[in-house]
Amino acid sequence: MIFNSPGYPLRFIQRQLCRDGSDHLFTLIYKFNSPITRYAYILRAEYHSEGVFALKFYAQKDSKSDYKYSHIVNKGDVFNILITCLRSVQLILKDYPDASFGFIGARTIDPISNRAEDFENTQRFRVYSQIVEATIGDQTFDHFIYESVSGYLLVNRNAGDIDNKEQLIRQMFTRTYNNLLNI
Amino acid sequence: MARKVVKKTISKGERLGWTPLDQVQSVTLASVIVKGKRVNARRRVRAAVQVSQNQAFFLIP
Numbered sequence: 001m002i003f004n005s006p007g008y009p010l011r012f013i014q015r016q017l018c019r020d021g022s023d024h025l026f027t028l029i030y031k032f033n034s035p036i037t038r039y040a041y042i043l044r045a046e047y048h049s050e051g052v053f054a055l056k057f058y059a060q061k062d063s064k065s066d067y068k069y070s071h072i073v074n075k076g077d078v079f080n081i082l083i084t085c086l087r088s089v090q091l092i093l094k095d096y097p098d099a100s101f102g103f104i105g106a107r108t109i110d111p112i113s114n115r116a117e118d119f120e121n122t123q124r125f126r127v128y129s130q131i132v133e134a135t136i137g138d139q140t141f142d143h144f145i146y147e148s149v150s151g152y153l154l155v156n157r158n159a160g161d162i163d164n165k166e167q168l169i170r171q172m173f174t175r176t177y178n179n180l181l182n183i
Numbered sequence: 184m185a186r187k188v189v190k191k192t193i194s195k196g197e198r199l200g201w202t203p204l205d206q207v208q209s210v211t212l213a214s215v216i217v218k219g220k221r222v223n224a225r226r227r228v229r230a231a232v233q234v235s236q237n238q239a240f241f242l243i244p
Contacts, residue, residue, distance in 0.1 A: 086242055093243070110196025114204045117196075133222060139244040143222035148215055166219055178211045 007083035008032045010043065010091060023049040023176045028092065031060070032084050037075035043088055048176065050169045051156070052100040053092060057085050069106040070116070082131050089136070089154075098158040100141070100169060103128065105150040125150035142166075 013029040028045040040060040045053045062068040089101055105125025107117040117123065129145060129152055136143075141154035142162045151173075159165035195201075 083242070090243060109204070110194050110201060112194035113196040113201070115194075115196030115201035116204055116207050117199075117201050119210070129222075135242045137241040137244045141243070144219040145222055146217050146219055149212065149217055151217070153219065170217060170219060174212045174217060178213055 005079040005083045007080055007087050008034060010084060010088055012091075013042075018046075023172050024054075025049065028053075030088055030091075034075075034077045034081055036077035036080070037073060039073065039075065041081060041084075043085055045088055045092055047096075047099075048172060050100075050165070050172045051096070051098055051159075052102055052153075052169050052172070053096075054173075055085060055088065055101055055103045057081075067109050070109045072108055078127070079131070082128065083135065086132065086135055093140075098156050100154055100156045100159065100165070102151060102153040102169070102173070105129075105152075107150075119150060121147045122150040125152070128152060146170075 010030045010032050013031050016027045016029060018024045018026055024046055026047050028047070030043040030045070031040060032043065033040050037059075041057055042060050042063060043055065043057040045055055047053050056069060058068040059071070059073050062071050065071065092099055092101075105122040105128050107119055107122055108124065109116050125147070132152060132154070133143065136154065139157070141156055144153040144155065144166055145151070146153070153166065153169060155162050155166050155169065
């Protein structure tokens with residue numbers, strides 16, 4: 001499978017502080033458009049303590065929906081959209097060269113039968129993992145997967161003790177997202 | 184005249200046995216065993232070789 005889609009330009013929108021007292025400190029918000037789907041997409045890079053960004057994206061038209069991360073748009077252009085999201089890592093590393101990055105493959109909701117996919121090894125996780133492994137090398141990051149929660153973590157090698165950093169990040173996310181798997 | 188066959192389309196969620204939305208339970212991350220597994224270097228090399236054959240590139244080295 002070819003993963004050399006060029007992606008689209010990312011436009012920085014704003015830096016939004018988070019004051020809920022959690023480990024989530026601020027969010028960088030970006031926007032991009034797909035001429036194929038004709039939708040605008042919002043990408044959120046949520047910065048947490050331990051120097052890790054959680055990457056999330058959704059179609060702007062779904063921004064008010066509780067299921068925005070679970071909705072299948074089904075208009076195609078998947079690889080350009082995902083490569084655009086990964087390009088945010090390049091951008092963010094310029095200002096945060098020691099940053100690590102993580103993401104979850106959200107559960108899919110079938111609107112016809114009103115059913116939700118299991119949270120382990122989701123279809124999104126399987127697709128995202130394959131693309132990340134093929135487009136991000138192992139010089140800058142060490143790669144970790146968490147199939148039980150469909151999670152992927154890129155630990156920055158500038159962190160020094162990678163295993164310790166991975167453990168700290170994992171503990172921080174467990175503390176912060178204690179209700180992650182509820183749709 | 185041949186009997187008309189009515190095919191019932193089964194949606195993906197039904198076919199794969201997904202959970203009905205009203206039965207989805209709240210699960211805390213702390214209650215799930217979250218164990219990281221380093222992505223196998225061989226798997227990454229395989230993916231990179233496949234990519235290089237198609238003249239693609241690493242976004243980030």
